[in-house]
Amino acid sequence: xxxxxxxxxxRECGDCPIRHRAVCARCEADELELLDQIKYYxxxxxxxxxxxxxxxxxxxxxxxxxxGTLTQTMEDGRRQVVGLLLPSDFVGRPGRxxxxxxxxxxxxxxxxxxxxxPFEEMMVRTPHIAQRLLQMTLDELDAARExxxxxxxxxxxxxxxxxxSIVARRDATLNLHxxxxxxxxxxxxxxxxxDYLGLTLETVSRQINALKREGVIELKGKRQVTVPDFDRLxxxxxxxxxxxxxx
Amino acid sequence: xxxxxxxxxxRECGDCPIRHRAVCARCEADELELLDQIKYYxxxxxxxxxxxxxxxxxxxxxxxxxxGTLTQTMEDGRRQVVGLLLPSDFVGRPGRxxxxxxxxxxxxxxxxxxxxxPFEEMMVRTPHIAQRLLQMTLDELDAARExxxxxxxxxxxxxxxxxxSIVARRDATLNLHxxxxxxxxxxxxxxxxxDYLGLTLETVSRQINALKREGVIELKGKRQVTVPDFDRLxxxxxxxxxxxxxx
DNA sequence: CGACGTGTTGATTCCTGTCAATACTCGTGG
DNA sequence: CCACGAGTATTGACAGGAATCAACACGTCG
Numbered sequence: 096x097x098x099x100x101x102x103x104x105x106r107e108c109g110d111c112p113i114r115h116r117a118v119c120a121r122c123e124a125d126e127l128e129l130l131d132q133i134k135y136y137x138x139x140x141x142x143x144x145x146x147x148x149x150x151x152x153x154x155x156x157x158x159x160x161x162x163g164t165l166t167q168t169m170e171d172g173r174r175q176v177v178g179l180l181l182p183s184d185f186v187g188r189p190g191r192x193x194x195x196x197x198x199x200x201x202x203x204x205x206x207x208x209x210x211x212x213p214f215e216e217m218m219v220r221t222p223h224i225a226q227r228l229l230q231m232t233l234d235e236l237d238a239a240r241e242x243x244x245x246x247x248x249x250x251x252x253x254x255x256x257x258x259x260s261i262v263a264r265r266d267a268t269l270n271l272h273x274x275x276x277x278x279x280x281x282x283x284x285x286x287x288x289x290d291y292l293g294l295t296l297e298t299v300s301r302q303i304n305a306l307k308r309e310g311v312i313e314l315k316g317k318r319q320v321t322v323p324d325f326d327r328l329x330x331x332x333x334x335x336x337x338x339x340x341x342x
Numbered sequence: 343x344x345x346x347x348x349x350x351x352x353r354e355c356g357d358c359p360i361r362h363r364a365v366c367a368r369c370e371a372d373e374l375e376l377l378d379q380i381k382y383y384x385x386x387x388x389x390x391x392x393x394x395x396x397x398x399x400x401x402x403x404x405x406x407x408x409x410g411t412l413t414q415t416m417e418d419g420r421r422q423v424v425g426l427l428l429p430s431d432f433v434g435r436p437g438r439x440x441x442x443x444x445x446x447x448x449x450x451x452x453x454x455x456x457x458x459x460p461f462e463e464m465m466v467r468t469p470h471i472a473q474r475l476l477q478m479t480l481d482e483l484d485a486a487r488e489x490x491x492x493x494x495x496x497x498x499x500x501x502x503x504x505x506x507s508i509v510a511r512r513d514a515t516l517n518l519h520x521x522x523x524x525x526x527x528x529x530x531x532x533x534x535x536x537d538y539l540g541l542t543l544e545t546v547s548r549q550i551n552a553l554k555r556e557g558v559i560e561l562k563g564k565r566q567v568t569v570p571d572f573d574r575l576x577x578x579x580x581x582x583x584x585x586x587x588x589x
Numbered sequence: 590c591g592a593c594g595t596g597t598t599g600a601t602t603c604c605t606g607t608c609a610a611t612a613c614t615c616g617t618g619g
Numbered sequence: 620c621c622a623c624g625a626g627t628a629t630t631g632a633c634a635g636g637a638a639t640c641a642a643c644a645c646g647t648c649g
Contacts, residue, residue, distance in 0.1 A: 531628090544628095
């Protein structure tokens, strides 16, 4: 396990970077203490599979640091990413025995895990957890439906712009961005982007470079992206103007 | 309001056809009584819009009878159906002020509505409701992700077969189907199917008739579908064989 | 260096969208 | 009764966007 990753593990919940956004967000001090007793940290390196589809789920948990994907695979190998996992996102489904998706770390990742059984028992007794989980699940459902529009109705170019827009927006909110060009690192390979967008990696490559040629984005290396004009990007994504607000 | 629809309104919760599957499924008699005080029925005719995207949500509720869709529309008119509403499905999002999707009745529909504020207050005091809603939301999230695979990675033919397969499966479970050919009525127009599948209505028409020519399905009129061999249909949908189990 | 993973670029194919014409069903009204 | 129109569905011709197949560039690691 890399030293770098270990350094990212919070000493206690008070230090935890996702304390106020994760499934524990609404917990009081005493509830947090109970959670603390059943939690443990695990680290994964980029590319590692966290959960295999069909396997028994031993734990549920939150992404503390890093980026992951939920993917579904057809028999013939066609793949679709059905969810992005960002810090504070919840992994696993209480009440279900086996995983339905592959969960893969796309960057080095730290997870805050809870053994499934104790967590389920605690959920029954702790409304704050169940309430927060419901809220988060509803948000994820909205995100999934938003993505259905992207997959079903947008062109390749709009799909790429949509993905960039989402990552840019997340980055801007996390890093308290204040005007000016947005800059961020794409946490996904071309192939992962293709699997997210329902495209081939060749098309992803072509469209990214087209957006670059036309000045919608700038690239340093293959992954470092600068967005000089966010509204322009939103336009390319086919979103209405106010959809791009950094609310 | 049509007499036919009024006849579908349950006299009391005990008579309600969705009593054991809706958001009230886990409620005890006393809880049901409380719900009863804030509930009322509304009926909608085929084609009627139940909720407009962006409007203030006055109520949440359950589909008692009928079929509806959740749709999202882009400025230029491109549309995507992001959810099917079948009996027992829940409409509305507690904790949110305005609707994010259009909700449209595609057949004559009966809804069991709760004024939003009282329902939210009751949710806080009644864990059984929140628990059930969480479960239902998790199921919807799974369905949405399943659909992302359909939208992102399946061919037009597979998309049509997937839709037929889903409707057939639902029908088989509702009507206690016991072997032999499955028969059902498509509750959607070609256009609605196209909007669900991310296709044009012309492509939908062509693929349906292709499946008919090749004997995968039979048609009486435009909407009445017979599936002589469900496994064959599952195969055409690109699902693995066990995915077609009527579990 | 060579192998491998990742990304770019080109040539070609083909699936699906687009545009257009036609049929069918159902109600309405002359 | 039939004409008419609106909504729904089918079918054909054609074009275009993305997939496919293929070659090559770049960086890293053993």
